[in-house]
Amino acid sequence: MVDLLIRTFIKNHENTADRAVRTAYGNLACIVSVVCNLLLFAGKTLVGTLAGSVSITADGMNNLSDASSNIVSLVGFKLGSRPADSEHPYGHARYEYLAGLAVSVMILVIGVELLKESFGKVLHPTPVQFGWLTVAVLIASILVKLWMSVLNRKIGQTIQSDTLLATSADARNDVITTATVLVAAVLTFVTGIDRLDGIMGLGVAAFILYSGIQLVRDTIDPILGAAPDPELVEHIEQKALSYPGVLGVHDLMIHDYGPGNRLVSFHIEMDAKGDVMQSHDVIDTIEKDLLIQDGMIATIHYDPIVTGNAHVEEIRSFLQEEVAQLEPKANVHDLRIVPGPSHTNIIFDCAVPAEYLADKQRRGAKLVAALRTATQQKWPDHFCVIKLEPDYAPCTHTQN
Numbered sequence: 001m002v003d004l005l006i007r008t009f010i011k012n013h014e015n016t017a018d019r020a021v022r023t024a025y026g027n028l029a030c031i032v033s034v035v036c037n038l039l040l041f042a043g044k045t046l047v048g049t050l051a052g053s054v055s056i057t058a059d060g061m062n063n064l065s066d067a068s069s070n071i072v073s074l075v076g077f078k079l080g081s082r083p084a085d086s087e088h089p090y091g092h093a094r095y096e097y098l099a100g101l102a103v104s105v106m107i108l109v110i111g112v113e114l115l116k117e118s119f120g121k122v123l124h125p126t127p128v129q130f131g132w133l134t135v136a137v138l139i140a141s142i143l144v145k146l147w148m149s150v151l152n153r154k155i156g157q158t159i160q161s162d163t164l165l166a167t168s169a170d171a172r173n174d175v176i177t178t179a180t181v182l183v184a185a186v187l188t189f190v191t192g193i194d195r196l197d198g199i200m201g202l203g204v205a206a207f208i209l210y211s212g213i214q215l216v217r218d219t220i221d222p223i224l225g226a227a228p229d230p231e232l233v234e235h236i237e238q239k240a241l242s243y244p245g246v247l248g249v250h251d252l253m254i255h256d257y258g259p260g261n262r263l264v265s266f267h268i269e270m271d272a273k274g275d276v277m278q279s280h281d282v283i284d285t286i287e288k289d290l291l292i293q294d295g296m297i298a299t300i301h302y303d304p305i306v307t308g309n310a311h312v313e314e315i316r317s318f319l320q321e322e323v324a325q326l327e328p329k330a331n332v333h334d335l336r337i338v339p340g341p342s343h344t345n346i347i348f349d350c351a352v353p354a355e356y357l358a359d360k361q362r363r364g365a366k367l368v369a370a371l372r373t374a375t376q377q378k379w380p381d382h383f384c385v386i387k388l389e390p391d392y393a394p395c396t397h398t399q400n
Contacts, residue, residue: 076163094258108216251392
């Protein structure tokens with residue numbers, strides 16, 4: 001069914017790298033979800049009103065909130081598909097994140113209202129009418145939501161949309177919510193305890209609030225500039241290392257301007273004795289392949305590394321061991337030595353987690369002091385000149 005919808009309504013559906021095709025996928029998922037949620041809202045609200053069940057009505061309101069979320073997501077896809085312009089040279093794809101944030105706030109508002117209504121039903125219970133129509137509507141809702149979860153997950157994975165993957169998870173959670181409401185209706189009929197309906201309504205409202213809070217967190221993170229996915233960092237690093245002459249990668253930064261719109265920059269370490277033009281050609285190739293194969297605009301800095309110098313290798317190994325013992329999350333790179341008549345400077349960068357630069361424990365400063373002390377204990381005439389910097393995306397392969 002999902003594949004049939006995709007083939008019917010999306011032209012060139014195989015070309016998911018095309019922004020127009022990606023937008024068409026998003027529009028399809030959102031429109032189908034809006035229609036399904038509105039039908040479920042109408043059915044549950046009607047049944048809940050006739051039966052006098054606040055939990056069924058609450059579940060129907062949850063479907064209405066889902067429909068509103070789908071509409072906001074639809075607007076987000078539409079605005080996010082706009083091309084870059086002089087005022088927004090990186091495009092408008094972050095509209096999708098803003099749409100997700102608006103959706104989460106709407107969910108929280110509805111959750112609060114349902115919580116108040118359900119609490120009133122617990123304090124002042126009213127009779128609940130049970131009928132097979134109620135059971136039929138709730139079972140149908142469970143089946144529809146299961147299909148919607150599959151639809152949004154498949155399309156979300158196809159176009160790598162966190163918004164649709166979140167919608168899929170929300171639909172899956174709605175299955176649990178509706179199943180709970182169904183249990184409440186049956187228990188109320190069997191036991192005759194009308195207060196159970198309000199209690200189950202409280203549970204549904206609490207679940208909606210929990211989902212809204214989680215969604216707020218998930219949508220705010222990319223807007224604020226959350227740390228990149230470790231799998232993406234590993235992919236970029238391993239890809240760069242697969243090219244001839246690349247010895248290490250460091251200072252990786254990933255800038256997320258919306259789904260499918262990432263800019264990356266990093267340093268590549270190559271042998272200083274190698275041909276400069278050849279090294280430049282390799283870097284150009286990496287940048288081109290990242291753009292064509294991964295859709296990422298890359299800017300790569302070339303770092304020549306001294307190899308074959310026994311003393312430099314000794315210092316490099318020593319510092320790697322010290323850092324591994326003192327602070328495994330840190331790394332050193334861009335190492336070079338400057339000999340002098342009375343002392344030798346060891347110059348390098350030390351990258352640490354961003355919070356180490358400002359925390360009260362002064363972990364970054366303490367690490368720098370410890371490295372200087374350990375180095376001078378081994379080589380009294382050597383002095384470390386260390387640049388402490390945040391590690392935006394930890395890499396595991398550096399030559400220092």
